[in-house]
Amino acid sequence: MQEPQFHKLTPRAIRVWQWGNFIGNLFFFAIPAAYAAVFGLDGFHFWMVVITASIIFILWQLSIFLTPYLSWKNWRYAIDEKEIDLKRGILFKTRTLIPLSRVQHVDTRQGPLLRWYNLSSVTISTAATTHEIPALDSVLANRVRRQISTYARLAEEDV
Amino acid sequence: MSEFQRQHPVAAVSRALDLIRGNFITILVFLFVGAQSETFPFLWWIGGGFAFLLILGVANWWRFLFKVEDDMLHIKSGIFVRKNLYLTKDRIQVIDITSGIIQRMFGLVRLDIQTAGSSSRQAAIDAITRDRAIEINRILRRGTQKSDTPEDEITELAQEPDEILNRFKLPHKELLIAASTSGSFGIALSIIATIFSQVEPLISESEMFEYLFNMLPSQTDTMMIISIILIFIVFAWLISFFSTLFTYGNFSLEVKENEIVVSRGIFEKKRITVPYNRIQAIHVTEGIIRQPLGYASIHLESAGYGDGKGTGSIVLFPLIRQSEILHLLNDLLPDYQKEHEGIRPPKRALRRYLFRSAFFITAATALLYWGMNFNLWIWIFPVLSVYWGWLKYQDAAAAAGDDILVLRSRRLSKSTAYIKKKRIQDATLIQSPFQRMRNLCSIQMYVASGDHGKSFRVKDLEYNDGLKLLNDVRKNGIEFSELVDEQVVNKKVPLPGWG
Numbered sequence: 001m002q003e004p005q006f007h008k009l010t011p012r013a014i015r016v017w018q019w020g021n022f023i024g025n026l027f028f029f030a031i032p033a034a035y036a037a038v039f040g041l042d043g044f045h046f047w048m049v050v051i052t053a054s055i056i057f058i059l060w061q062l063s064i065f066l067t068p069y070l071s072w073k074n075w076r077y078a079i080d081e082k083e084i085d086l087k088r089g090i091l092f093k094t095r096t097l098i099p100l101s102r103v104q105h106v107d108t109r110q111g112p113l114l115r116w117y118n119l120s121s122v123t124i125s126t127a128a129t130t131h132e133i134p135a136l137d138s139v140l141a142n143r144v145r146r147q148i149s150t151y152a153r154l155a156e157e158d159v
Numbered sequence: 160m161s162e163f164q165r166q167h168p169v170a171a172v173s174r175a176l177d178l179i180r181g182n183f184i185t186i187l188v189f190l191f192v193g194a195q196s197e198t199f200p201f202l203w204w205i206g207g208g209f210a211f212l213l214i215l216g217v218a219n220w221w222r223f224l225f226k227v228e229d230d231m232l233h234i235k236s237g238i239f240v241r242k243n244l245y246l247t248k249d250r251i252q253v254i255d256i257t258s259g260i261i262q263r264m265f266g267l268v269r270l271d272i273q274t275a276g277s278s279s280r281q282a283a284i285d286a287i288t289r290d291r292a293i294e295i296n297r298i299l300r301r302g303t304q305k306s307d308t309p310e311d312e313i314t315e316l317a318q319e320p321d322e323i324l325n326r327f328k329l330p331h332k333e334l335l336i337a338a339s340t341s342g343s344f345g346i347a348l349s350i351i352a353t354i355f356s357q358v359e360p361l362i363s364e365s366e367m368f369e370y371l372f373n374m375l376p377s378q379t380d381t382m383m384i385i386s387i388i389l390i391f392i393v394f395a396w397l398i399s400f401f402s403t404l405f406t407y408g409n410f411s412l413e414v415k416e417n418e419i420v421v422s423r424g425i426f427e428k429k430r431i432t433v434p435y436n437r438i439q440a441i442h443v444t445e446g447i448i449r450q451p452l453g454y455a456s457i458h459l460e461s462a463g464y465g466d467g468k469g470t471g472s473i474v475l476f477p478l479i480r481q482s483e484i485l486h487l488l489n490d491l492l493p494d495y496q497k498e499h500e501g502i503r504p505p506k507r508a509l510r511r512y513l514f515r516s517a518f519f520i521t522a523a524t525a526l527l528y529w530g531m532n533f534n535l536w537i538w539i540f541p542v543l544s545v546y547w548g549w550l551k552y553q554d555a556a557a558a559a560g561d562d563i564l565v566l567r568s569r570r571l572s573k574s575t576a577y578i579k580k581k582r583i584q585d586a587t588l589i590q591s592p593f594q595r596m597r598n599l600c601s602i603q604m605y606v607a608s609g610d611h612g613k614s615f616r617v618k619d620l621e622y623n624d625g626l627k628l629l630n631d632v633r634k635n636g637i638e639f640s641e642l643v644d645e646q647v648v649n650k651k652v653p654l655p656g657w658g
Contacts, residue, residue: 083633093595097586097629127275127462128584128605128612 006076006087012117013075013135017068019113025063028056077133079144081151084124086131102126103152108141124148163224163235169265170223170286175209175216176261177285225284227298232272234282246282248299250274252437253463253473256292256430263428268292272299273463275607296432300418322415325490329410329477337456337478339396340448341403407477414491419459421473431473433461439606441475441492442576442615443484443655450573453481455657457488460608471608481657488577495577499558499565501654508599508619509552516548517541557602557617557624558654559631564604565654566615575655576615582606586632588625600625604632 032053039045067090076087084098104127108120120141122133136144179186186208215238224235234244255271262268270284270292284292329337408425419438422430438459445455457476479487485497504512521541527533554569564583567575584605594600602625603616620628 089589091592093590095588095629097632099581099583099585099632101581102584126584126605126612127607128614131585 005080006078006085009072009075009077009133009135010119010137010140011072012119012137014068014072016113016117016119016135017071018064021060021063021068025060028060029053032056075134079147079151081154084131084148086133096131098124098126098131100148100151100154103148106145106148106152108138108145110138122148163226166220166223166225166284167265167267167286167288168220169261169267170284171213171216171220173216173259173261173269173285174219175212178212178215223285227295230298232282232295232299234284244282246272246274246299251299252433253461254296254299254432255463256296256432257424258289258428260426262286270295273461275462300432300434323413324416325414327412327414327476327487327490329407333454333478334404334407334410336449336452336454337407338400338403340446340452340454341399403477407474410477412476412491419475419491421475423474423477433459433473435492437461437463438492439471439582439608440576440578440613440615441488441495442574444572444574445481446572449478454478455481455484457484460606460613462607463609470611470613472613484655484657495579496560496563497577497655499560499654501556501558501565501567501652502620502624503556503652504552504599504617504619505621507597509549511593511597511599511619512552512555513545513548516551517544520544555617555619556652556654557620557628559628564628564631566602566604566617567654568615568617574615578604578606578615580632583632584612586629588629590622594619594622598622602628 032049035052036045036049039048041049070090071088074088074090074093076085078085082100084100084103086094086096086098088094104125106125107123109123110120114120114135117135118138119135120138121135122141122144124131124133133141133144189204189208218238219236222236222238222241226233230248232244232246234242234246236242236244251272252275253271253273255273256268257271258268265286266289267286268289270287272282274282287295405425405427407423409428410423411421413420413422417436418432418434420430420432422428439462440460441457442460443455443457449455456474456478459473459475461471461473463471475491476487488495488497521544524537524541527537528535550573551569554567554573556565556567558565562580564578564580565575566578567573584607587603587605588600589603590600598621599619600622601616601618602620603614605612605614
């Protein structure tokens, strides 16, 4: 009768997300750029470009320096013999429960950024949904994957 | 049955027709374009097209082989790329026997064997004799039974798995009501719109349209627009009326030892077999027109892909009186515990319901009214939306039984879902910042259904109640430490609450 044991992601996840957002959200500057290309830069249009660009700049900075930290702070996961329990969300707090007997397959994935930091993400698929534990140490991720698949095999049932 | 077999040659034709049906609009456009070109005679286009499709169909037929062997259906298909498909008995979710018009001319059927996931979409045998289909059906089904029943019961069951224990039919009156209140109305409207948008450029060039266009400005008033809209609506209604009539004519629902068999259709006959242990969830939908008339429809979620679009929903009963739903469900699914004490969202959630429903509509109306000088009457929409929000609040409820969850909510139509706890794929509790402020939460349960699963959700429940529901899904019954003492006792409602 106790709360399952929740774990946090590694703090390195913050770095990954920071770089990810740094590069990924750079593309949003294409919006004012395209606007400038179409309408030119005089008078009213100049201010439109300045305003959108500065809004995007602020959001971009936030997505680098604030949100990665917050979402790391809010991420929790727990795995036991019966369920996977995921808690996440900065504004919208979500808590998801996946019965292990429903897990169809688990895989670990690693993009270039994650590989640089020696991290992996674990993806858990059921017959209906797919969930991801985004950034775990590679060794840990493999252990988690093995753990889930072992438990899932024990809990084997039909769809 | 252990030799590879071909389908009946008619498969080639039905395959070609399937291709035509699948690309109907493209073909139509091609024909119109072709009709305008001078270099190629029109008939050549049609003839060549048909010949090509027929050759494709024949090639497909020639290269399609299937056999049943060792409790397994093995299909080889593909003209150039050979595909081998093995379906084991234990994994079969739904067996579906259809006979379209062409198949029926030759006394044939189409056999669809659905397993969970979309890869089984190819596991369809287009044209085989009815006897063989039934034989395959029986062989494959015996397997599913075997895996679930202890050894000593097999012989007993194997002898009479086909015995019909109970049969339900759809009375003519109900069929007519179902057709005239059919929800496929919107779909029909969108079909008309698509056809119109495809055909429109062609008509607009014709002289008649020009003539009409010249006439229009002198008459463009609200009456004109309204009458055009009315004509559209009547057409859409007629289409949906007849399509429902043809789809659900001859409806019957048979209850057998281990499975439910739904058969329906006037021109295209369909016969769907769902084993009991493959039912993922049941949900009852009371449409916005049907509910005041006291009717509802019952659907079943299966992990097969169901009707076309990749959702696993199967219509279990197209139209039924609300007062009879419980009788039917009791006959059909005695192991589902039906009546519960449900929890409703607390009073303080009401304003969230109203706000959510009315906000955008009110904003849009205000914009139209003041910005574009619309008639005063459009304010009826915000009023209706407030009412809609109130209805949604009234209908939202959830309950947990021993092994079952009941979730009731309304979008446009009111839907009551019965989900066995062990069928839940994932249970989620969501709290937005505003909900957190008011200590509310939304819950969402996913079941397997078709390719993507289906979710049922109830919004703005008391946070504690949401946690309890989530807790109920847990198997090992760990209590949440966050569970705060129960301060508020909610009004309890009887679920499902059909008269």
